[in-house]
Amino acid sequence: MLSLVLPKGSSLEQRTLDLFATAGLEIRRAAARSQRATIDYGGPIRVVFCKPREIPAVVASGAFDVGLTGADWIEESEAKVDTLASFAFAKTSDAPWRLVLAVPTDHPATDVRDLPDGTRVATEYVNIGRRFFEEAGLHADIVRSYGATEAKIPELADAVIDVVETGDSLRHNGLRVLRTVRTCTSQVIAGPHTLADPSKRERVHNVVRLLRAAAAGTRRTMITVRVPEQSLHTVTPLMPAGSWRAGTDLAEAGVVVLQGLAPHTELLQTTDALLAAGALDITESDIRKTVPAPHTAC
Numbered sequence: 001m002l003s004l005v006l007p008k009g010s011s012l013e014q015r016t017l018d019l020f021a022t023a024g025l026e027i028r029r030a031a032a033r034s035q036r037a038t039i040d041y042g043g044p045i046r047v048v049f050c051k052p053r054e055i056p057a058v059v060a061s062g063a064f065d066v067g068l069t070g071a072d073w074i075e076e077s078e079a080k081v082d083t084l085a086s087f088a089f090a091k092t093s094d095a096p097w098r099l100v101l102a103v104p105t106d107h108p109a110t111d112v113r114d115l116p117d118g119t120r121v122a123t124e125y126v127n128i129g130r131r132f133f134e135e136a137g138l139h140a141d142i143v144r145s146y147g148a149t150e151a152k153i154p155e156l157a158d159a160v161i162d163v164v165e166t167g168d169s170l171r172h173n174g175l176r177v178l179r180t181v182r183t184c185t186s187q188v189i190a191g192p193h194t195l196a197d198p199s200k201r202e203r204v205h206n207v208v209r210l211l212r213a214a215a216a217g218t219r220r221t222m223i224t225v226r227v228p229e230q231s232l233h234t235v236t237p238l239m240p241a242g243s244w245r246a247g248t249d250l251a252e253a254g255v256v257v258l259q260g261l262a263p264h265t266e267l268l269q270t271t272d273a274l275l276a277a278g279a280l281d282i283t284e285s286d287i288r289k290t291v292p293a294p295h296t297a298c
């Protein structure tokens, strides 16, 4: 049976459940607190919830076929896994988040090179931290943290390497970013054994295709645009890439109906431009996802 390990906890769990729901991959959990579940897609898929930091190792070991976790833990664990897809969702936003080197707001340093040798840097990411200072040619004393990392300053550390999403935690703890260490996304990973098995590989690629489609779908809105035939030449070039002609209006002769998928970020400008070019009206509809044929994905 194909197996999937998904992130448990306040940061990635809910967003992951949302993505799977949009993809149509229903995660059946006996109870909200249950750490085991199943998905029925091409046969049963076993689902287990684990802490994000544990996921890369349990996928690399073969205990699970596929996992979803943060890029930070994939690098930190040094697990031998392949990334199949990246999704820009964090705890509260649909954007990549960062691992940063931060210092107290009143620290004199303006660059990482200003930090004196022996600077104590608290972090949960000791491997990434060591590598970062090695690459910078600096000698820092990496102090392992198990959370609440900002609180290590000043007694236990002079600086931190920690996750930043909104920046609230740094602000409320009197810290500022000195350097971005990594930019992170949520990633779907698989071990070499999974991809080497042809029966699993195809099922995994099908799951990834649905997740990708769901992630793309939530960033787009379908627009249905009614256009008089004489304005088609000005309206059509302004439709989103990949748009199509849906037909003709049943009520009004000489009116053509176009449809397309507009990225949310461009929706207002696209709407204004289409109306200015001669469109009669535009109807917006929420979409879930567009699933491409297998040969176009993965």
Ligand SMILES: Nc1ncnc2c1ncn2[C@@H]1O[C@H](COP(=O)(O)OP(=O)(O)OP(=O)(O)O)[C@@H](O)[C@H]1O
Residues within 6 Å of the ligand: 008, 009, 010, 011, 012, 051, 052, 053, 054, 069, 070, 071, 072, 073, 089, 090, 091, 092, 097, 147, 163, 164, 165, 166, 184
């Ligand atoms: N705003 C955020 N705060 C903390 N972690 C975040 C945030 N957004 C994304 N992440 C990512 O979520 C994952 C959290 O993994 P971790 O194993 O540290 O969880 P945790 O400390 O056990 O707690 P929780 O998942 O409950 O926050 C990491 O990959 C982290 O980078």
Ligand SMILES: O=P(O)(O)OC[C@H]1O[C@H](OP(=O)(O)OP(=O)(O)O)[C@H](O)[C@@H]1O
Residues within 6 Å of the ligand: 011, 146, 147, 148, 149, 150, 162, 163, 164, 165, 166, 167, 168, 169, 170
């Ligand atoms: O930039 P922000 O939006 O404030 O998010 C980042 C904060 O969230 C995480 O802490 P978390 O609450 O998971 O606790 P922890 O430090 O104990 O892991 C992280 O360690 C930062 O402190």
